[in-house]
Amino acid sequence: MKTFKYTIKDEVGIHARPAGMLAKEAKKYESKIVIKKGERSAEVTRLMAVMGMGVKHGEEVTVEIEGADEETACKEIQAFFEQNM
Amino acid sequence: MIKFSGKSVYKGIAVGPAAVLKNHDFQVKREKIEDAEAEIQRVEEAVEKAQEQLVMLYDKAVKEVGEASAAIFEVHQMMLEDEDYRDSVCNMIRTEQVNAEYAVAVTGDNFSEMFAGMDDDYMKARAADIKDISNRLVRCLCGEENMDFGSMEPSVIIAEDLSPSETVQMDKEKILAFVTVHGSTNSHTAILARMMNIPALIGVPMNLEEIHNGQTVIVDGLKSEVIFDPEEEKRREAEAKIQEEKEKLELLQTLKGKENVTLSGRKIHIYANIGSVSDVAYVMENDAGGIGLFRSEFLYLGKEDFPTEEEQFQAYKQVAQMMAGKKVIIRTLDIGADKQADYFHLGNEENPALGYRAIRICLKQTDIFKVQLRALMRAAAYGNISIMYPMITSTEEVRRIFEIVKEVQKELDEIQVPYKVPEQGIMIETPAAVMISDELAELVDFFSIGTNDLTQYTLAIDRQNEKLDDFYNPHHKAILKMIRMVTENAHKCGKWAGICGELGADLELTEEFLKMGLDELSVSPSMVLKVRKAVRESRV
Numbered sequence: 332m333k334t335f336k337y338t339i340k341d342e343v344g345i346h347a348r349p350a351g352m353l354a355k356e357a358k359k360y361e362s363k364i365v366i367k368k369g370e371r372s373a374e375v376t377r378l379m380a381v382m383g384m385g386v387k388h389g390e391e392v393t394v395e396i397e398g399a400d401e402e403t404a405c406k407e408i409q410a411f412f413e414q415n416m
Numbered sequence: 417m418i419k420f421s422g423k424s425v426y427k428g429i430a431v432g433p434a435a436v437l438k439n440h441d442f443q444v445k446r447e448k449i450e451d452a453e454a455e456i457q458r459v460e461e462a463v464e465k466a467q468e469q470l471v472m473l474y475d476k477a478v479k480e481v482g483e484a485s486a487a488i489f490e491v492h493q494m495m496l497e498d499e500d501y502r503d504s505v506c507n508m509i510r511t512e513q514v515n516a517e518y519a520v521a522v523t524g525d526n527f528s529e530m531f532a533g534m535d536d537d538y539m540k541a542r543a544a545d546i547k548d549i550s551n552r553l554v555r556c557l558c559g560e561e562n563m564d565f566g567s568m569e570p571s572v573i574i575a576e577d578l579s580p581s582e583t584v585q586m587d588k589e590k591i592l593a594f595v596t597v598h599g600s601t602n603s604h605t606a607i608l609a610r611m612m613n614i615p616a617l618i619g620v621p622m623n624l625e626e627i628h629n630g631q632t633v634i635v636d637g638l639k640s641e642v643i644f645d646p647e648e649e650k651r652r653e654a655e656a657k658i659q660e661e662k663e664k665l666e667l668l669q670t671l672k673g674k675e676n677v678t679l680s681g682r683k684i685h686i687y688a689n690i691g692s693v694s695d696v697a698y699v700m701e702n703d704a705g706g707i708g709l710f711r712s713e714f715l716y717l718g719k720e721d722f723p724t725e726e727e728q729f730q731a732y733k734q735v736a737q738m739m740a741g742k743k744v745i746i747r748t749l750d751i752g753a754d755k756q757a758d759y760f761h762l763g764n765e766e767n768p769a770l771g772y773r774a775i776r777i778c779l780k781q782t783d784i785f786k787v788q789l790r791a792l793m794r795a796a797a798y799g800n801i802s803i804m805y806p807m808i809t810s811t812e813e814v815r816r817i818f819e820i821v822k823e824v825q826k827e828l829d830e831i832q833v834p835y836k837v838p839e840q841g842i843m844i845e846t847p848a849a850v851m852i853s854d855e856l857a858e859l860v861d862f863f864s865i866g867t868n869d870l871t872q873y874t875l876a877i878d879r880q881n882e883k884l885d886d887f888y889n890p891h892h893k894a895i896l897k898m899i900r901m902v903t904e905n906a907h908k909c910g911k912w913a914g915i916c917g918e919l920g921a922d923l924e925l926t927e928e929f930l931k932m933g934l935d936e937l938s939v940s941p942s943m944v945l946k947v948r949k950a951v952r953e954s955r956v
Binding site for chain 2: 343344346347348350351352354355376377378379380382383385387
């Protein structure tokens, strides 16, 4: 399993559009990708669940990636966060 | 054949299929079903159809309002794809043996409640999006044609009433006429109809439940009547009249490129009023000398959040460049009263017309105002832009505005972007502004008289109240006296004065306005050539 931590830079937090793009992006990989904040977590392919976590600007999330292609998935998803979140 | 009478707000004729705009939510009934899998199949098909509609809406919005504002339709597509949402619908159908419509409606309510309960304004607002996609799905399930103007053939829009945000979303190419149950001659439906040069009837006592999409309708603005399912003869008559009107219009076209000058040589500027970037096409088509009123509200209405500086800058710049050196007078945000956007959180007011609106919002929430000013001043570097401030009642307000403009100027200097402090004028639309127009003229570069609000405030008559249409006399002596006074006071200080309200297009008054010495009349694009004709026939 691979993990990384990320602090949200987007002023509005994780809002609909990036969350939707993330869901799309995540479907490219076999690995299961989960986003966590405190006690809450959601699979990133589940748009409304991710939005429902209400992650705000400046908050830190942990992303866990587990599966056959976790190496590439982790690298790509991390890059995606840097660019869009 | 069924005939109704109404009040005509634009004298023209149209024939076409009806498109009924129903505002109310669908009444979804819970029904017991036998075959859950068949019901789920229906959901799949409806989702597909809804996705198609959303793709079309997105493309249309990109073209008309830009990618940033179109993104909402992309988000809707993503939401429809959401697994939890879909799972919840399918589960409910399987476990409770209910119809798809019911499962979608309940799921929509559940999810939207979840968002409505979050302690984040942005997420709270998403509740409306979930309601929206659920409604869309239910409509697709019912086989009800959605009012997606993208897929609609040119139609006569039939509605209870139209809100500004609804009219903003409409594809103007697809509208042959408006027929509404409510609305007054000064409502947004009326203003839009005049702008687009299409017939409109308001106050028509029809029952929307009895009208269906596709039914043939004749809208006759000359006789102020609407006929559903007309007899063949009536239809032919109407078509002949449409042809006649068309020929008259062609005759007007010969006035293109001609000067706005009276027989004795007096000149006046005739500009156009517009409400969105795409309206510039109407301005050019009708050969207006400039834009006398560019309502900036389109950037704010029908949105989920404040437009960014960049978004505004691009829109203003685009119009300034398209107008290539001709005057473009942009009015700052005039929201409040009958024009509402949820994210402003303006709240309910006892007297919205006398309430927190327009410049009052800008002076209280200067952060909103400054974003617009920055965008305007930056765009002014690319063309002949003037800024106009609405709802002024005192010299203090104008002084305060100028202080804010100075602050913005300083900010722009610091980041070193190209900008210009353009010509700045004010709307004269309160009796107070008229009474102190001598003092105001010393401060500002020009006056533009907003006759709609000025008449409403002077005669103490609510524009939106259809019961008062009989009392609303736009030719009231008090109004004409005020216009004369404002013009004289402007001229004493070497400033110019114009009219940008509906009265400016009143051909019965063109002669009077010329006599008063007004410098400019700003009218709906469709009226530019008609006013030019009146000017050229006058001896003043």
